[in-house]
Amino acid sequence: MSEYELKVATRGNHAALLPVVLIVTSINEARPTPVVKITYEDTALLQDGDKAIVQLTSGSNSVFGTANVIQELTTHFPFLAGKDSKQEAEWISQLDSLTTLDFKALDPVLQRLDAHLLMRSFVVGYSLSTPDIALWGALRGNRVAVAALKKGSLVNLTRWYRFLEELCPWTSAAVESMNAVAKEKKVAKSKEGASYDIALKNTENGVVTRFPPEPSGYLHIGHAKAALLNDYFAHEKYNGTMLLRFDDTNPSNEKQEFEDAIVEDLALMGIKPNKMTYTSDYFDELYDHCIQIIKQGDAYADDTDKETMAAQRWDGLPSKRRDLSPEESLAHLEEMKNGTPEGLRWCIRAKISFDCPNKAMRDPVIYRCNPAVHHRTGSKWKIYPTYDFACPIVDSMEGVTHALRTIEYRDRNPQYQWMLDTMKMRNVQVWDFARMNFVRTLLSKRKLTKLVETGLVWGWDDPRFPTIRGIRRRGMTIPALREFILKQGPSKAVTNFDWGLIWATNKKYIDPIAPRHTTIYNKNVVKTTVTGGPATPYSEEKPRHIKNAAVGMKKVVYSSSIILEQEDVKLFKPDEEITLMNWGNAIVRKVTTNAETGIITDLELELHMAGDVKKTEKKVTWLATEGQDLVPVELVDFDHLLTKDSLGEDDVLEDYLNMHTEFREEGLADCNVADLKESDIIQFDRKGYYRVDRAYSPGKPAVFFNIPSGKSK
Known part of the structure; x- marks a missing residue:
């Protein structure tokens, strides 16, 4: 549980809100799990007295207002404070002047910041500090300031602004999350919920989307959102084309079984791709592109071990192989292609940057050796492209116009664009959306696979699994699944949904048509004699659903010998009138209890059909033990x-x-x-x-x- 809670009035001035929201986000980003809970309130003010739009609470202590909350956060989280506290405090004091929408008042502040950043990468000192985050947030939340930056005259400020955005990709995500939450609260007030009524850019020449699952597992509910979103934009919004492309670039994990299941699950959701393709259809072309990028000097062969490479990328250090000549790298690529022992040691890396603030840009691997047999191409290939290399190239080759990617790929979007630019290929519009997460639920394919392989679950269709097959086996209907996902809209807010929300949607579909039946638990079942009941059992035809005659009829058997559940009978009082559901009232006349165990063994009821069922407190289920085979x-x-x-x-x-x-x-x-x-x-x-x-x-x-x-x- 979070020790602190930040409440935010989302209808307040965003130039005053965002500095605090982003500082809190930076705190949470620095910890394994969030330590400050952020709650968004659909209001303009949290406290009228001092016009506060942010509130930080810890225990019984609450602090209001942007400056006060930042000071409190700096006190509790010392890493936020830099070496020059005086200069930092001075810049934090400028936040209030950045909240105005009057350009004449705002311009002098922007000019001062621009001049200050002439020879600087950071506002204070030589590393990221609280003023950088706070000032960036204030600018981002002020539409007049954003417009001024777009004009290009504030060269130093614009450079710093973009640098911060690249250095801290979570800033933009946090802004969009806050905005999306505010929008979703408005949407929740309408019965129809959200929709995907949002325009994509550059659609005048048509829309082609793609859903690119890896055939290494079954589709889960997170994939369902991606699939439905691609289907919506292609087939409903723009009358375009949707491709189903299997990203089959890792033969160690892929099976025909998974491929078939994905096709079937998409069909169940009503998704009909216009065409089905495979990344493996383009292995020859991708290999040629790999040769090209090496010859250009934009990629190199590397035999650095996995652990060292990860450490170097994290620390921003170059590989010792980074300056290999294209000829040397091509020779190693040939060894890799042949799957030789020497080739197995090597990989190919894009030569982008070894120390870019965005770690996704630090010379990612684009080809690796794998001697496993591919389920489609067999033993033809011993090397395979990574997703990050293959995806943008194949997107461009297949005519994809809009690549819809979940927001966790945002750091890799510059990498996607770099591949296209470096290979001089047709551009593809990238559009982000948030994946759907659920509380207490695994969506990691690797972790789900582990549970299957260790036998902790029955299989991929286990009713505890978030796979499409798992939730269907639990009782989820496809119409309810579609409605719930479509109601979320194309939100970019990363949210952990409670499962109760989607099951409540499902109930709307099953309740009107689910036949009603009766069952009694076996444990300590109570044998009951009904005085005044029928001398011989008889049956009547009753509606299977009292509110829906179309569901049909069922046989209800009446007898003087029935069974009730122990937990119900324990609550009966002597001479109390109770209701036997779908029969009538009865009066409790005798209860027989085992003196040693306290368990009720027998019950005698007296039928009282003249009784009013509306006046009884207890209404219980029962089953006749004669006249039917239970x-x-x-x-x-x-x-x-x-x-x-x-x-x-x-x-x-x-x-x-x-x-x-x-x-x-x-x-x-x-x-x-x-x-x-x-x-x-x-x-x-x-x-x-x-x-x-x-x-x-x-x-x-x-x-x-x-x-x-x-x-x-």
């Missing part, structure tokens, strides 16, 4: 696989695995349940919605998976 059932419920809402980078998966996630109850159900088929969705009265995972057969109970309704338990 169906043995297993009711299965599940918990989340994780014990923590969101894993941080340093969190060890095994430390947060929930080892008790499956709960089974045996019971008996009414005779109609014997006719249910696999995947049927029903409601057991007073228990909830269920999907048939295994239909009943003689000797084998029917198995039902509980479908969450969106309510907290």
Whole structure:
């Protein structure tokens, strides 16, 4: 749990809001897990007295106002303070003057900053400090200041502004997240929710999108958003083309099984790509491009070991092989292509920069050796392009006009553009959107694979998994899935959704059509005699859904011998009138309890059909034990696989695995349940919605998976 909370009035002046929001974001970015929770309030002021639009709370202590909150943060997080506190404080004091929208008042401040930055990369000292972040935020939140920067006359200030944006890519993401949250709160007030009604740039010559999954696992709910978004822009918004391209560049992890499943899952979601392609279709062309980029001097061969390379990239140090000649690098590429022992030691790296502030630009690997057999090309190739190299090139070659990428790729967007520019290829418009995350849920394919391979789950269609097949097996309907995802819109706000939201959407679809049935738990079931009940059992045809006649009819059996659940009977009082659901009222006449265990073994009720069901406190389910063959059932419920809402980078998966996630109850159900088929969705009265995972057969109970309704338990 976060020790601090920052509340932000999103309708306040953004030039005053953003300095604080970005400083807090920098604090959270520096920690394995966020330590300051940010809450956005849809209001103009948090406290009228001092016109505060930001509030920092720690325990019972609260601080209001931009300057006060920054000072408080600097006190609690000393790393925010630099070596020259006096000069830093002076620049922080200028924040208020950057909130005005009067250009005449704003211009002198901008001119002063521009002059100050003439020979400087940072506002104070020789490294990033709090004034840099705060001043950048104030400028970003002031539309007049942004317009002034675009004119190009403030050369030094513009250079610094862009440098900060590249150095700290999370700044732009934080701004967009705040703006998106504010917009989403407005959208939430409408019944229709969000939509993808947003214009892409440069659409006058048509729109071609692509969905590029790797066939190394099953589609999960995060992929579903990407697929639906590409489908929407291509087929609904612009009447364009959508490509399904399998990024099959890692033969060690890919299988035909996954490819087939992805195609099937897309079809289930109503997504019909115009064309299906493979990155492997372009292996020859990609190899030629690799040769070209080496000859240009824009790539080199490297045999630095993986650990050393990672350390050098992190520290901004050049590889000892960085200055290899193109001829030497091409010779090593040939060894790699042939899969020789020597070739296996080498890779090819783009020669972009070894010390760029954006670490994604630090000479990324673009080709690596892998002798594994490819599921499509067999043993033809021993080298394969990385996604970062292949994706922009194939996008350009296939005529993709708009590459939709999740926001975690934002740091790699300059890399994407560098590849196209360096290869002198047609440009592709990159458009970011936030992936959909859910609390206590893994979306990492690598971690999901680990759970499958270690046997902690049943497989990729495990109902605890966020895969399309997993949530469908749990009882999610495709229309509900589509509605929920489409309602989120093309937001760039990174949000951890609660599963209750999507299951509540699902309930709207299943409740009107789910047949109603009855089941009684076996454990300590109470045998009950109903005085005044029928001398011989009889049955009546009743609606399977009281509000929807189209669902059909079911057989309800009445008898003087019935069973009730132990937990219900324990609450009965002598001579209390209760309601037997779908029958009538009855009066409790005798309760027999085992003196040693305290368990109720027998019950006598007196039928009272004249009683008013509206006046009884307790309404219970029951089943006749005569006149029908009760169906043995297993009711299965599940918990989340994780014990923590969101894993941080340093969190060890095994430390947060929930080892008790499956709960089974045996019971008996009414005779109609014997006719249910696999995947049927029903409601057991007073228990909830269920999907048939295994239909009943003689000797084998029917198995039902509980479908969450969106309510907290």
